[in-house]
Amino acid sequence: MRSISIYRANxxxxxxxxxxxxxxxxxxxxxxxxxxxxxxxLMVPISRKLESWGINRILATLICILIFLLxxxxxxxxxxxxxxxxxxxLPQIQQKFQQMVDWVQxxxxxxxxxxxxxxxxxxxxxxxxxLSSPGxxxxxxxxxxxxxxxxxxxxxxxxxxxxxxxxKYEEFFLKLVVKENEPTVRKELQEINQVxxxxxxxxxxxxxxxxxxxxxxxxxxxxKNGLLLSLIAVIPTIIPYIGSIIGGFFPLMMALVxxxxxxxxxxxxxxxLAQVLDNNIIEPIVEGQSLDISPIFTIVAIVxxxxxxxxxxxxxxxxxxxxxxxxxxxxxxxHPYAFLLNNETEEPAWVEKIKGWFKKK
Numbered sequence: 466m467r468s469i470s471i472y473r474a475n476x477x478x479x480x481x482x483x484x485x486x487x488x489x490x491x492x493x494x495x496x497x498x499x500x501x502x503x504x505x506x507l508m509v510p511i512s513r514k515l516e517s518w519g520i521n522r523i524l525a526t527l528i529c530i531l532i533f534l535l536x537x538x539x540x541x542x543x544x545x546x547x548x549x550x551x552x553x554x555l556p557q558i559q560q561k562f563q564q565m566v567d568w569v570q571x572x573x574x575x576x577x578x579x580x581x582x583x584x585x586x587x588x589x590x591x592x593x594x595x596l597s598s599p600g601x602x603x604x605x606x607x608x609x610x611x612x613x614x615x616x617x618x619x620x621x622x623x624x625x626x627x628x629x630x631x632x633k634y635e636e637f638f639l640k641l642v643v644k645e646n647e648p649t650v651r652k653e654l655q656e657i658n659q660v661x662x663x664x665x666x667x668x669x670x671x672x673x674x675x676x677x678x679x680x681x682x683x684x685x686x687x688x689k690n691g692l693l694l695s696l697i698a699v700i701p702t703i704i705p706y707i708g709s710i711i712g713g714f715f716p717l718m719m720a721l722v723x724x725x726x727x728x729x730x731x732x733x734x735x736x737x738l739a740q741v742l743d744n745n746i747i748e749p750i751v752e753g754q755s756l757d758i759s760p761i762f763t764i765v766a767i768v769x770x771x772x773x774x775x776x777x778x779x780x781x782x783x784x785x786x787x788x789x790x791x792x793x794x795x796x797x798x799x800h801p802y803a804f805l806l807n808n809e810t811e812e813p814a815w816v817e818k819i820k821g822w823f824k825k826k
Contacts, residue, residue, distance in 0.1 A: 501623030506661040526628040682735035
């Protein structure tokens with residue numbers, strides 16, 4: 466039996482701690498950079514197509530940035546338009562919300578013996594503590610908003626330069642290895658680009674499917690502002706597994722507050738049915754084995770990402786783990802780690818048949 470050196474094990478653990486420490490303290494620099502890299506991988510095919518039409522690299526890159534900005538503006542435009550419609554129903558929402566609050570207060574009183582007056586007093590105390598230092602919370606909010614704006618601008622700047630001189634960065638990685646290993650590294654870079662772009666495109670198609678399914682379903686069952694609620698429910702699904710749970714919470718709450726008594730159960734059915742179809746049909750077809758990571762390590766990536774970079778890490782660390790697996794696949798000494806990260810679940814035969822049918826088309 467092959468023995469494992471305690472010194473090597475300690476070195477691996479120490480290396481992991483140092484990487485975590487570096488990622489955490491360099492997050493202000495790395496988060497916009499990694500978002501820009503993923504966006505560049507997604508937009509490279511579009512840029513190449515534009516360049517094949519005779520458009521120069523800089524103009525093609527600017528067009529890609531414009532497409533991205535229009536996509537973001539479209540989402541916010543739809544949300545804003547639906548929010549205006551939602552504001553017209555605020556009096557009814559407030560009335561039903563108050564009824565729910567009264568019911569919760571009565572339930573708490575019955576279960577724990579805390580009177581509604583005492584509950585209100587506790588809430589006032591907590592709100593008073595929150596408002597005791599308003600300047601702190603205002604400055605924190607403004608700082609967070611400015612951080613988002615700055616990060617967004619940095620993403621666009623990084624994206625522009627990554628797209629403009631993309632061959633240079635590929636050549637840089639090739640210069641880091643000896644001549645005979647260049648074909649392997651080139652193949653590795655192609656796989657990383659393919660995995661990242663396929664994953665992002667797959668997520669977008671999956672989110673589009675859920676938005677359409679939710680929008681139609683919520684409208685059919687009579688849930689008000691179904692389009693707005695469908696977008697709110699879909700946006701968190703960019704996070705694997707837990708995103709669908711977070712996204713489904715708001716439509717369920719709105720079904721309780723604004724809907725009729727018979728609306729809640731149909732909304733639950735729509736949410737569950739959409740996730741079943743997405744997880745078993747849409748995602749296997751559009752994403753396939755793009756990530757090829759074990760489900761348990763997908764969860765590990767989400768947890769480590771949240772601990773390291775917060776919400777940005779939750780989004781970024783899943784594709785980063787996929788990139789890490791590709792690197793481990795191509796380095797013989799790291800093959801055990803690639804085996805550990807590998808997805809052991811086999812793709813169903815019916816999914817293979819459907820994918821084959823789409824390829825024929």
